[in-house]
Amino acid sequence: MTGTWINVATVLCGGLLGLVCGSRFSERMRQTVMAGLGLVTCVLGLQMALQTKNILIVLGSLLAGGIVGELLDLDGRINRLAQRVEERFSGPDRGGAFARAWVTTSLLFCVGPLTFTGAIQDGLTGDFHLLATKAMLDGFAALAFGSALGIGVLASAGTVLVYQGGLSLGAGVLKTALTAAMIDEMSAAGGMLVLGLGLGLLELKAIRVANFLPALVIAPAVVAALRALGF
Numbered sequence: 411m412t413g414t415w416i417n418v419a420t421v422l423c424g425g426l427l428g429l430v431c432g433s434r435f436s437e438r439m440r441q442t443v444m445a446g447l448g449l450v451t452c453v454l455g456l457q458m459a460l461q462t463k464n465i466l467i468v469l470g471s472l473l474a475g476g477i478v479g480e481l482l483d484l485d486g487r488i489n490r491l492a493q494r495v496e497e498r499f500s501g502p503d504r505g506g507a508f509a510r511a512w513v514t515t516s517l518l519f520c521v522g523p524l525t526f527t528g529a530i531q532d533g534l535t536g537d538f539h540l541l542a543t544k545a546m547l548d549g550f551a552a553l554a555f556g557s558a559l560g561i562g563v564l565a566s567a568g569t570v571l572v573y574q575g576g577l578s579l580g581a582g583v584l585k586t587a588l589t590a591a592m593i594d595e596m597s598a599a600g601g602m603l604v605l606g607l608g609l610g611l612l613e614l615k616a617i618r619v620a621n622f623l624p625a626l627v628i629a630p631a632v633v634a635a636l637r638a639l640g641f
Contacts, residue, residue, distance in 0.1 A: 413532040413541025414575045418567045420549030421519065425563040428556020435557060443558045448611030451518065455608055458522065458601025461594050467632050468625075471599050475625030485618035488513055495565065511562025513620060514607055515555050516569035519548050521600030521626065526584075526593050529574050533581025541574075591637075592630035599629040 432440065462468050479485065492509030519525075528540035548570075556563040577584065588596075603625070606617040 411532065411575050411578050412536070413528060413538030413545065414571060414578055416538065416542055417519075417545040417548060417574060418571050420545040421515075421552045421567040421570060422564060424549035424552030425556040425561075425567070428553040428558075428563065429561060431553070432557030432560070440558055443554060444611055447554055447558060448608050448613075450608075451611055452605055452608030454522075455601045455603070455605030458604060459598050461523070461601070462598035463591065463594060467595050467629060467636075468598050468602060471595070471625040471629040471632060472602055472622055475599070475622050475628050478624040478628075479618075479621030482624075483621075484623055485620035488620045492562070492565070507560055508562035508565070511555065511559035512565040512569075514559065514611070515552065515563045515566035517603060517607060517619060518551065519566055519570050520573045521597075521603055523593065523597040523600075525574055526577065526588070526596070529577035530581045530584055530588075533578035534585060588630060589633070589637075592633045595629040595633050596626055599625040 435443070459468065489509045492512045495508065495512075522544070524540055524544040528538070528544055532538045532541050552563055552566070599622075603619050603622055606615075606619040606622070609615045610617055610619070
């Protein structure tokens with residue numbers, strides 16, 4: 411888990427620097443930073459989504475995942491959890507700012523292809539170079555998001571530790587269970603979620619992105635089913 415610990419450290423350091431810098435920004439400056447983050451997030455999401463080899467797999471996974479997520483109310487549950495944490499450590503709820511920062515950055519740092527491949531490589535061989543590269547990128551992103559969204563960005567370090575660390579610890583099982591095609595479609599579905607985050611940051615469309623999280627499981631399952639059927 412060396413790469414994951416490095417990743418957690420860079421997110422914390424970047425987020426703390428962002429908080430210090432953000433406190434010196436005017437509201438107009440924060441809005442400009444937020445717009446820039448939204449644009450870059452949209453582009454990143456599109457790049458990931460375009461990795462798909464069959465858009466119908468992504469479409470089906472998103473629709474099925476969205477239905478499951480709505481039935482389970484994943485977005486509501488995650489936001490209520492984040493707001494309870496905010497009330498516990500930051501006083502009364504400030505309009506869900508903590509929740510928004512936590513959910514946005516946690517999803518952004520955990521659904522990319524480097525998360526899966528890097529964590530598996532680190533867990534199996536101890537080679538953490540991919541995760542070290544991801545850690546640097548996440549650190550700069552945490553700095554920018556920390557300045558715009560606030561202290562909730564720091565909580566995403568815990569999400570990275572639990573999720574990415576779990577992938578590394580379960581790397582042996584995942585290596586045999588996930589093929590390259592399955593990872594590609596899972597990353598493409600994740601790209602659509604990241605695009606949704608970008609649209610939210612730009613205030614163009616409020617999407618309950620967390621409700622689409624089951625798509626990340628459904629996409630590789632669809633690939634496995636199609637392969638088993640000979641397609």
